Amino acid sequence: MRLISINVVKPGMVNGKTIWNEAGLPLIQRDVVLSDRLIDRLKQLKIQYVYIEDGISDGIAIEETVPIEVRKKAVKQITGSFHEIKGLRGKTAALVIDKKTKEIGKMVDDLLDCLLNSDEMLMVLTDTLLYDEYIYQHSFQVTLYSLAIAKELEYSRDDLKMLGLGALLHDVGKMQVPCEILFKPGRLTDEEFEIMKQHSRDGFEILRNLHTVSLIIAHCAFQHHERMDGSGYPRGLVGGEIHPYAKIIAVADVFDAVTSNRVYRNKMLPSQGIDIIQAGRGKIFDEKVVDAFLKSVVHYPNGTILLLSDGRRGIVVKQNMRNAALPSLRIFEENGQLLKSTYLFNLAEEANVSIEKVETDYIAETE
Incomplete structure (x- = not known):
């Protein structure tokens, strides 16, 4: 199968990979012949790329590093946990998450098992599983990219587990951001952006009150928008002031943000997102983290x-x-x-x- 833009898909082409809806049910099954109606539906859902079967790509296998069932289960858990703390702040929200840390930890262990048992580079197919809200898919994928980077950096299993928890919860503060700002289809005003930036502090305030995990987890939320040259937020930290976990999550966060569909712009291909990360190497992103990222993530997926x-x-x-x-x-x-x-x-x-x-x-x- 091969990757093709939705803009050039024609009726009669054969869908190469099942596309799942928000409920985790198949929207379009593999091997279904695409019609005008199905193509229009994919465009309405803002699907940009699909995999098709044809003679050029005969026999080419394309599989995600993490099986679809593991992904669906993880995103469902993330969605449920985040929904429960909407409107809650500080210690009250922390109490809810504290009760879920065991199952969140099990989720990270499952992802780690997938990554550590694979000798391949990480590949994530964002257009094969749809979600109502971007933040849940983003939290899952940032966790995967962060773990892949740390695996390349030869982190221990314990450190990988801690980093995974921090990555999974790095955006929990966004549950405090008003929906009209979080999902605004256009560019944020300066005032709205200041409100959006507050999610780093809000996430820290929630996670620092957890009794079941290390304070390091809170700093992952607090620092994931800090940059090596001091241009980040909320505190303008530089270089060694930024925790190593946050340096990793920063790269994973930006890469997933530009390679996923957003309400205000279309996704980039992995190679385009990688160019952005490379451009920031040694400037806004840690050099060692970027080098590990480049070795651990697929640049050109099979079928491209x-x-x-x-x-x-x-x-x-x-x-x-x-x-x-x-x-x-x-x-x-x-x-x-x-x-x-x-x-x-x-x-x-x-x-x-x-x-x-x-x-x-x-x-x-x-x-």
């Missing part, structure tokens, strides 16, 4: 079509664990002509060929 600098086109079939930016491709087109016989090409073995662009809008002449 790439145009190469020599004019060839190929589809990603395998990741390169030594260099995530240079996957192996199945070359299917040369000089604008589809090949009768495809062949494998490892970008890591050819220094003179580079990736020109990602082509999610590619349609072969025969399609």
